[in-house]
Amino acid sequence: MNHTPEILAPAGDAQSFLAALSAGADAVYCGLKHFSARMQADNFSIQELARLTTLAHDMGRKVYVAMNTLVKPGEEGKAGRLADRLARVVHPDALIIQDLGSAVVARQAGYKGELHLSTLANVSSPSALAVMPQLGISRVVLPRELNVDEMRLMAAACPEGVELEAFVHGALCHNISGRCWWSSFLGGKSGLRGRCVQPCRRVFDRKGHPGRYFSCQDLSLDILAKALLTIPQVKAWKIEGRKKGPHYVYYTTTAYRVLRDSPDDPNAKKAALSYIEQALGRPSTHYGFLPQKARNPVDAMSQTGSGMLVGRVNLREGRKYFVNPRQPLLAGDLLRLGYEDEPGHQVARVTRSVPKGGRFDFTVNPAAGRPRAGMSVFLIDRREPELMRRIEALQAQLDKIPELDSVESKYAPVMPKPYKPARGERCESVHIWRQPPKGPAKGAAGVWVSATKTQHLPLGRAASTWWWLPPVIWPNEEKDFADILEVILKRGGKRFVLNAPWQVGLLRKRREMELWAGPFCNVSNPLALSMLKDMGFDGAIISPELSGEEVMSLPKRSPLPLGVVTFGLWPLGISRTLSQDIKSCEPLTSPKGEICFATRYGQNFWIYPNWELDLTEKEDSLCKAGFMQMIHMREPLPKGMERKDRGCVFNWDIGVL
Structure with a gap:
């Protein structure tokens, strides 16, 4: 018997948040400018998020706020004051955490909403779920590595009051969430603190054979997500992508809402697959979702950057760079030149509409280096008129919501009594x-x-x-x-x-x-x-x-x-x-x-x-x-x-x- 899980959409900025609401997301998850595991996203201020949350609640939607980073020694008060202000100003439906210290400060600060345990906490086996009620956790975000049979085992072990959330779409890390120290080990930018610089996406050399041996394609369960409808404990289908723009958020959210609501309609499936194709993500894979047809997410000899190929960099006299696009470009579209580890890689914004086969001249960022002729150009985000009209309509509603007064927090953490070694106890x-x-x-x-x-x-x-x-x-x-x-x-x-x-x-x-x-x-x-x-x-x-x-x-x-x-x-x-x-x-x-x-x-x-x-x-x-x-x-x-x-x-x- 099928149930109706919520479609949980990402938002890294206000336009993406409004795009998620417009696409019919049941819930939106986002982060603040601190303690968020996607610090490269724009993220939100307390005041901005409060108004957006009010709009979402007026529409019958939920908002989850990610405070899902490690809390370093001395940051307990700062994290608690943030939780306090969230509780009193934003009123989110849940906080997403990975650090047990965040659970403590949230409750000490008076937050009474749900606590969701991030996939970064790596709850990977059924017996682990029995611990959650003791910790005050009401939802666990499952690892992306689980196949559907393993999800059923997890679901069968859920104690009363604990539910599950499963990823259905978005970027895949090569390493298991919460089990990667690569970026931190090589330079102090920790994935557990939302600062990963993705060294796994680099080209590595294997006995003279270069390749992207650790760079994964995106996860896309697309029509296979139907299998999750038979697991009632999976209460949410999660779309990854808090660094993505409103175009991606709108199309992926729409696709999975259609797949959830019309799982047996061939025309709906066809439409949903079309939406996913238009979302401008990376090449995709079902990964290990079907145990009998597991797929390796790494294709070492191919590129895994996001976006749709629209042309190649051309060069004319005077070091002028341009592209003749294979499809029309719209004002506001974002283009990516090359790949992140390629000299001359940069992102350019389209300033005017360009017809198919027309010419768009790039303004090169000198700090990024000079692109090379023949470099691939990808469309990574766009601003269709219809989508922008939808966002502007919601923006008009948002503008009517008054900004709330700033609230200062006086929270001070209640710290535990320190351990004292027994006499004679030695290192x-x-x-x-x-x-x-x-x-x-x-x-x-x-x-x-x-x-x-x-x-x-x-x-x-x-x-x-x-x-x-x-x-x-x-x-x-x-x-x-x-x-x-x-x-x-x-x-x-x-x-x-x-x-x-x-x-x-x-x-x-x-x-x-x-x-x-x-x-x-x-x-x-x-x-x-x-x-x-x-x-x-x-x-x-x-x-x-x-x-x-x-x-x-x-x-x-x-x-x-x-x-x-x-x-x-x-x-x-x-x-x-x-x-x-x-x-x-x-x-x-x-x-x-x-x-x-x-x-x-x-x-x-x-x-x-x-x-x-x-x-x-x-x-x-x-x-x-x-x-x-x-x-x-x-x-x-x-x-x-x-x-x-x-x-x-x-x-x-x-x-x-």
Whole structure:
């Protein structure tokens, strides 16, 4: 029996917001100028969003506000004051969060609406959903990597009061959301803070063969979205694209509204596919939605930029650049010259209407470099008269809504009581292995739990070993992990590191059990740590993304004992897919000479650089600051690959944006 999920549209600016309403979106999600995971979008001020939300509510539509970034130490008050002003001025129907600290400040600040857990939080297995009511989460945004059968497993595990949201269209990241540190590791611009510079979109060299080996096509479920109508717990079809313009928002929203409302009408399907084609996105894929017809989203030999090809750059005397478009251009259209990593790449706005085959002269931006003759020109956004009339009609209604008085917030966070080590409790080094050495290990030993290679697990030392769960466990492997954890417990295992907070759903804590949150939980502030304590955690290993100053400040503010990763290969990201052109453990070289490789563990591919994070010189200071565990990640390099010494300290010196 079919149900009617809401069509959830993106908006990065006011015109896109109005386009979503005009297209019939049931809900719009957007971000503010802070704490949004799409900081490259224009985003909204409180006053602007308040008026837009009033308009949406007058039309019977909902508004969800994304506060879905990591909250760094010292930002708790700022985040809480923002939540307070949202609650009192904007009145959104939900906040979208990934950081548990955001949930704490929102409730402390008096926000009483729904809390939705972002896909960046990576709730990837059914048992995780049982934890959500305890956290006050009413909706979970599913990972894009799930197929429809896995979505059904997630739906069947939903407790009362918890619903699901599934992506149906938009950009795909190569790495799993919340499991990518690539941009941050190479320069402090974190995807978990909405600042990703997309290094995965670059051309990499594989033994003399260049290609975009990590650049994905867009997700487009199009007519396959019909299958979601039979899953009543999937309450929303989500369209990605907060950096897109109103044209994209209008056409994709219209397409999926038609597909939802007329799933069995052939003419409706044809119209919807036409709308999607006109939306000017990237080449698209169904990805793994159909398990029997899964598609690799990477075509390494093709370009994956968005837009419709309309011509090539021509050059005439005097270094004048122009294009003869293959279709008419409208005043206000946006054109993209080339690709982001191509010299001369830039975006140009069309200033007048140009007929098919006519000529449009570019005004070149000198800072972007000179385009080359023959460079591809793409139409990436446009302003059709009918769409603009629709937006202007809603703008006229919006103009009648008075601007609300500015509201100042006096919110101050209520911080947890700091943890005090017991007398005699000392800092220790913990070495984490894929396959532990047979002889005595230096310091305390930990091992990654594998559901497939159980013969390598040191079950004879179960009681003294730290058992690390992987950062992602998929629905189809959850039972295998539950079974091996039961074996470990029966052998005396009691020290577990969970690399997603929701993995507590796999373990019923016993009195003698010690649970730590691992570094892949991305924990970065005392309020998130207080939530972990309430969930039954006994300690936490903090996010490695933080600056040295932020790291050193945390132990004296934390309600739990803390650990920190000080040595080893840290992954650029973790993915469920890999280009068929890449072999495991072979080197790939970026345009800047950085070497990485991919290796498979279970169902996931871990992408590593060939150099190690090394904070060992700072371990004495970290111990004095109050850290109780120094984590050494003993990841092996592939045979024959040179280990590069870069003196890497991650973001210790430069900080993270």
